[in-house]
Amino acid sequence: xxxxxxxxxxxISSHVVRGSVGNRAAVFALESLGFPVWALPTIxxxxxxxxxxxxxxxxxxxxxxxxxxxxxxxxxxxEVKAVLTGYFGNAAxxxxxxxxxxxxxxxxxxxxxxxxxxxxxxxGLYIREETAVAIRxxxxxxxxxxxxxxxxxxWLVGGTLSSNAEIIEAALSLGPSRMLVTSAVPMMAGGTGNxxxxxxxxxxxxxxxxxxxxxxxxxxxxxxFLARLLAGVSDERALQLTTASVFEVLARTAKRxxxxxxxxxxxxxxxxxMALIQMRRLVHPAQRPKRSSALFAFRVCVRSLRETVAxxxxxx
Numbered sequence: 001x002x003x004x005x006x007x008x009x010x011x012i013s014s015h016v017v018r019g020s021v022g023n024r025a026a027v028f029a030l031e032s033l034g035f036p037v038w039a040l041p042t043i044x045x046x047x048x049x050x051x052x053x054x055x056x057x058x059x060x061x062x063x064x065x066x067x068x069x070x071x072x073x074x075x076x077x078x079e080v081k082a083v084l085t086g087y088f089g090n091a092a093x094x095x096x097x098x099x100x101x102x103x104x105x106x107x108x109x110x111x112x113x114x115x116x117x118x119x120x121x122x123x124g125l126y127i128r129e130e131t132a133v134a135i136r137x138x139x140x141x142x143x144x145x146x147x148x149x150x151x152x153x154x155w156l157v158g159g160t161l162s163s164n165a166e167i168i169e170a171a172l173s174l175g176p177s178r179m180l181v182t183s184a185v186p187m188m189a190g191g192t193g194n195x196x197x198x199x200x201x202x203x204x205x206x207x208x209x210x211x212x213x214x215x216x217x218x219x220x221x222x223x224x225f226l227a228r229l230l231a232g233v234s235d236e237r238a239l240q241l242t243t244a245s246v247f248e249v250l251a252r253t254a255k256r257x258x259x260x261x262x263x264x265x266x267x268x269x270x271x272x273x274m275a276l277i278q279m280r281r282l283v284h285p286a287q288r289p290k291r292s293s294a295l296f297a298f299r300v301c302v303r304s305l306r307e308t309v310a311x312x313x314x315x316x
Contacts, residue, residue, distance in 0.1 A: 006230065007081025008036040010071070012097055013118070013219065014087040015041035020261040021048050021216035022087055026223035028263050030084075032270050033227045038080070040067065043089035048215045049126075051259070061092040068096045072103045080104060082112040084226050085139060086219055088127070094134040101142045112229060115143035115176070116222040121151050145229070146176040147222045150183040164195055164204065164282060171197045172285065180225055180239070182218055188278055194221070195282070196239045202282040203236055205243035207275065210254050216261045221246050224270065236279070244273035251275070 009030050014022035027037045042064075044057035059067075071077070083101060088094050104111045117140065119125055119132040136156055140146055154161050157170040164185045171179040177199055184195035186206055193206035224245050228238035248269040253262045263270070 006035045008038055008076075008079040009226065009230070010038045010040065010080055010083045010100075011223070012040045012083070012085045013042060013116075014089075015039075015044045016047055017045070018047045018260070019051075019216070020214075020263050021219055025216045025219040025261065025263065026084055026086065029220055029223040029270055030227055032267050033224075033231070035227060035230065036079070038071070040071070042087060042093055048260075050215055056089075058089055061090060064093055065096045068100050071100055077104070077107060080111070081108070082114065082226055082230055084114045084116065084222060086116045086222070087118040088131055088135065091128070091130040091134040094131070094138045098138040098142060101139075105142075112144050112226065113142055114145045114147060114222055114226045115139050116147045116218060117152050117156065118218065119152055120155055121149065124151075125155065141175055143176040145178045145180060145225070146174070147180045147182065147218070147225065149218060150181055150185075153181055164202075167195055168197055168202055168282070168285065171195075178235070180221070182221055187280060191278070194239065194243050196235065197284070198235060200284060200286050201235070202284040203239055204280040204282055205239050206278040206280070207243060207247040210250055213250055214253060214258060214260050217246055217250065220249065220261065220263075240277055240279055241273060244275040244277045245270050247277065248273045248275040 011023055011026045011030065013026060016022060016024055020028070023039050023041055027039050030037050042059070046054040083104065085097055101113055117135045119127050119135060125132055132155065140156070148156060150161055150167065153167065153170055156174055159170070161167045161170055162185070167181055167184055171181060179197045181195045184193045184204060186193050187204065188206050190209055191206045192209045193204050196203045196205070221242055224242040225238055228241055233241065249261055249263065249266045252266050252269065256262060
């Protein structure tokens with residue numbers, strides 16, 4: 001990663017004392033791939049809540065907002081080429097971060113903003129609904145790329161998504177021009193996948209499912225995908241490398257019996273993954289044959305006639 005001059009990435013998410021989730025995962029991945037990182041925690045925890053209750057160190061809303069003001073005024077702001085956001089501790093924080101994104105875009109319209117809407121899983125939301133609403137309303141519209149898991153996408157669009165076709169339609173309706181949906185519907189037996197959607201392409205990257213994975217896979221996925229895009233890699237190659245890296249780290253962690261991703265032992269997997277990934281091209285709505293307007297109008301007329309006949313018959 002030395003052939004280009006990498007820009008800095010601002011990473012805004014949770015921080016844990018022990019573990020490889022939130023900022024701990026994202027910062028390690030980005031710095032391992034050669035990117036300077038400005039890291040701002042939204043909350044500090046001794047460990048991931050999945051390991052049991054612990055003290056939450058929080059920031060007052062006005063203090064966090066003042067820190068955002070400091071970043072907007074920072075003399076080094078021109079260094080920043082991308083922003084990654086994840087977990088938020090309250091509903092005010094996404095709105096503050098939105099001001100930062102807008103200020104950065106005024107200086108650099110090409111700013112890459114990856115929004116990982118960390119809000120829930122198959123069990124539903126695990127943050128307050130008002131915070132999830134703030135992420136949806138203040139940050140998703142600003143995102144260059146959004147990286148929800150399937151459950152988060154379901155909440156964002158307000159419906160169940162049981163097929164990849166439904167995931168694609170939901171992603172297109174949400175707004176970001178590019179979306180990477182984790183935990184997509186697998187096409188291979190015993191697998192899981194990441195579905196990437198852009199304006200013209202729908203790609204599915206699959207690998208073997210590993211039971212009871214540790215936390216932090218979404219944080220790692222978002223950071224690695226951002227890094228590959230910043231490095232100028234094509235979208236398809238970025239998806240393949242990202243999925244391979246995450247699967248390889250996960251498989252090695254599982255083999256060791258770790259309860260946290262062992263990033264420190266598997267840095268090589270972030271840069272040069274060797275895992276094999278199944279890549280598939282799915283049908284994008286833009287690639288579907290368009291029905292002629294005359295045929296469509298004819299079918300509408302026939303449907304209307306049938307409904308009229310049915311109504312008259314029922315009235316007799």
